[in-house]
Amino acid sequence: MSTNVGVEKGKQSLAVPKQKRFTKQSTKDNISGYLYISPFFILFSIFGVFPIFYTAYISFFKWPILGAKEFVGIQNYQMLFTDPTFWKALGNTFSIWVISTIPQLFLALILAVILNQAFLKGKQFFRLAAFLPNITSLVAVAIIFDAIFGEKYGILNYALSVFGLDPFNWKGSYFGTHIAIASMVMWRWMGYNAIIYLAALQSIPKDLYEAATIDGASKTQQFFKITIPMIRPMIIFTVILSTIGGMQIFTEPLMFSGGGGGPLKQGLTLTFYLYEEAFVRNSFGYASAIAWVLFLIIILFSIVNQFITSRIKSAD
Amino acid sequence: MKRSIGWQKFLLLALSLLLLIGAAGCKAKDTTAGEETKDGKTKLTIWLWPGMGIEDQIKQYAKENNIEVDIQLSEFADVHSNLTTSLAAGSGAPDISAVEVKGIDKMKAAPDAFYNLYDLGADELKDNYLDWKWKQAETPDGKNLLGIPTDIGPQALAYRVDLFEQAGLPTDREEVAKMLQTWDDYIKAGEQMKEKTGKAMIDSPNGIYAVIEGQGNEKYYDEDGNVIVKDNPQIKKAYDYAMQTIEKDLTAGFTQFEGEWGSGMANGDFATVLAPAWMQLNIMNNAPDTKGKWDITLLPEGAGNWGGSFLTIPKESKNAEEAYKLIKWVLSPEQQLETFKSKGLMPSTPGIYEDEAFTSYTSEFFNNAPTAKIYGEAAKQVKPIVEGPDSIQIEEIMGDAVERVRDGKATPDKSWKTAMDQLERELSR
Incomplete structure (x- = not known):
């Protein structure tokens, strides 16, 4: 409120003609304050706010970008909800998210506990090694995984054949493709989450464990009764991050299943579908409609997250 | 005095913002034209x-x-x-x-x-x-x-001489061309290849699909620019032959232009590649060690253009x-x-x-085949085909249809229907 008053006063003083122009210190502070934060808001409104509303606007048009726009009302949205490819993409996104996130966070926690053990030698090395996948170029990762999951000359199928199993067509099935993409996500993000958990583990006071040991609690009991409750906020944090990342998964499926998401559209995720509609098929109106629906889905998810978060907090 | 310093600061801020934007502009300019x-x-x-x-x-x-x-x-x-x-x-x-x-x-x-x-x-x-x-x-x-x-991409047939010999098929390029008059002949030779050597006749069912669809007078569009995929008998024919190679297990099941396809080519997993002229470069790059093992001859039923x-x-x-x-x-x-x-x-x-x-040119890589004469002959048979604005998209939809059957995920009829539905939906947007 006080800032508004300051601006008002400044205006008034400018409006009076004969009076000697002066600006109060508080007004100056306000102006410089706004100036300091303005770069963010200017850039945000150009690259954030404007596209959001412009996307909403063009989602009511049929627009192949090299031609003219044609107003079609809500037709894009009507088509979207009856479009089996859209629902397939939504299903793929969730499927990949579930099979990548849940085991990933679980394994990351185990990894963090191992890295936190006192007996482990060369801790720095292992911590670095755990984090390394996260800074590897995604395209290079995808090419390697592509070679691992190849049907005829893939390492994985070779390993299966050693055990006398039939080769599996990873790229040509829903199951195989989702597993491959999920393993790429896991490989890349597990170490990252483990480092976050590790930081949380190290902030737990040692005396809690000492007290528990004296009271005769086993290691397992200590883990579930002390460790997990103490790092709960970090678990929530990683779940939220993984959710956002999982909803937006794009590069891995694009690199793994190629244009269109494969013959069954088994690798087609929502952002991938959006990209294909906009930049391959040039249906910008339709792509904008997808973008908005995706936006609403993420909002819905955030609300669910919020709900779960508050429940976990109240359990304390 | 004090006020002027304020202005200086403001100017400085504005200038640094400008510099920032300018720098971003320079960076972008690096990759653009002119x-x-x-x-x-x-x-x-x-x-x-x-x-x-x-x-x-x-x-x-x-x-x-x-x-x-x-x-x-x-x-x-x-x-x-x-x-x-x-x-x-x-x-x-x-x-x-x-x-x-x-x-x-x-x-x-x-x-x-x-x-x-x-x-x-x-x-x-x-x-x-x-x-x-x-x-x-x-x-x-x-x-x-x-x-x-x-x-241009007039089509011919690149084949592995050593595999043809093992299968008891003729190896001389004239005789191969004589043997393979029709696509049915090609399928028959493929069955013999499979029976005698266990090797696949063709790299991918998509190869035979893309070649046969290019042999007709029309492909996806008629002269007036209407999409005719559904009713064009040539497309159906191409699709049906691709299905035959799958049913009779004559394909190696690769996806063309992917990494594994190149490995399969180098390892001799398949005996023929239906090859537009530019495909020669793909073969030479993917399988340099197979030099001299390939030969080139005319396709069954005349050449079309691909690419x-x-x-x-x-x-x-x-x-x-x-x-x-x-x-x-x-x-x-x-x-x-x-x-x-x-x-x-x-x-x-x-x-x-x-x-x-x-x-007078002969290709050393392809067993000294007179590729100039063969592709020159093929070029004469090429009929110009009308393409349309969504050709690439249609090609992808049809290619997916073939691959679904190859991967055992749909019956030929069902996969065809899926593709037709998809075409109708996507082209209306």
Whole structure:
């Protein structure tokens, strides 16, 4: 409120003609304050706010970008909800998210506990090694995984054949493709989450464990009764991050299943579908409609997250 | 006094913001068209996809004419979508971009985004090139020309002599051509191949699909620009033969142009590749060790055309004159003869088809086959086919349909129906 008053006063003083122009210190502070934060808001409104509303606007048009726009009302949205490819993409996104996130966070926690053990030698090395996948170029990762999951000359199928199993067509099935993409996500993000958990583990006071040991609690009991409750906020944090990342998964499926998401559209995720509609098929109106629906889905998810978060907090 | 310092600060802030934006602008400019290097040389940015085979010619021209070229390679489909996007955005397009025959129609819908090559003097070149190929890059009214033709893709059959011998099939290229009069003959030979050697006849069912669909008079569009995929008997025929190779287990099940496909080629997993002229380069690159084991002969039921491209100059280029000169030289009959000899690209300039230097050429890699004669013969059989704005998209949908059956995820009928439904939905957006 006080800032508004300051601006008002400044205006008034400018409006009076004969009076000697002066600006109060508080007004100056306000102006410089706004100036300091303005770069963010200017850039945000150009690259954030404007596209959001412009996307909403063009989602009511049929627009192949090299031609003219044609107003079609809500037709894009009507088509979207009856479009089996859209629902397939939504299903793929969730499927990949579930099979990548849940085991990933679980394994990351185990990894963090191992890295936190006192007996482990060369801790720095292992911590670095755990984090390394996260800074590897995604395209290079995808090419390697592509070679691992190849049907005829893939390492994985070779390993299966050693055990006398039939080769599996990873790229040509829903199951195989989702597993491959999920393993790429896991490989890349597990170490990252483990480092976050590790930081949380190290902030737990040692005396809690000492007290528990004296009271005769086993290691397992200590883990579930002390460790997990103490790092709960970090678990929530990683779940939220993984959710956002999982909803937006794009590069891995694009690199793994190629244009269109494969013959069954088994690798087609929502952002991938959006990209294909906009930049391959040039249906910008339709792509904008997808973008908005995706936006609403993420909002819905955030609300669910919020709900779960508050429940976990109240359990304390 | 105090106030003026405030203004100075404000100016400083504004200036630093400007610098920031300016710096960002400079960075972006680095990749876009129409630039000069520090020493005043003209610099041309050129977009191609891998395997086009004209990079050497471009570099040679740049060296001889003291200009700088920046060749940027992207995947085939990406070149087209990047070009569309940057043209619509009005920035980011290169000085020269390759556009394939299936993509040129989409660009023809926006002729203003490109330099009209007739304005740059392309009229004088017209007689050098195949008429049907030239017309593909012309707007329907014939006033605008978007691109100069690179190579064409007349089709032939590349086969492994050693595998044919093991299967007890004839190995001489004349006899092979005589044996394979129809696609049914080809299937029959494939069954013999499978029975005797256990090897696949063909790399991928998509190969036979793409070749047969190109043998008809029409493909996806009729002359009036209507989509006729559903009712075109040639498409159905191509699809049915692809299904036959799957049912009879004659394919190696690769996806063309993927990494594993190359490994399979090098390992001799399949006996034939249905090969447009430019496919020779793919074979040579993927399986250099198989030199001399391949031979080339005519296809069953005559040749169609698969692929072949154009070089275009987007309007954003500030060096259109220079770009045109480069294109004119690189795609001249003399240089197309060079790229034919080194890369197997079939020239789009019929003048040299009768040239002794051309006809006498034999390819060492392909068992000294007279590839010039074979592809020259094939080029004569090619009928010009009308493409449309969504050709690339349709090709992908049909390719997926074949792959679904190959992977055992759908019956032929069901997969066909899925593709037709998808076509209807996607083309209406």
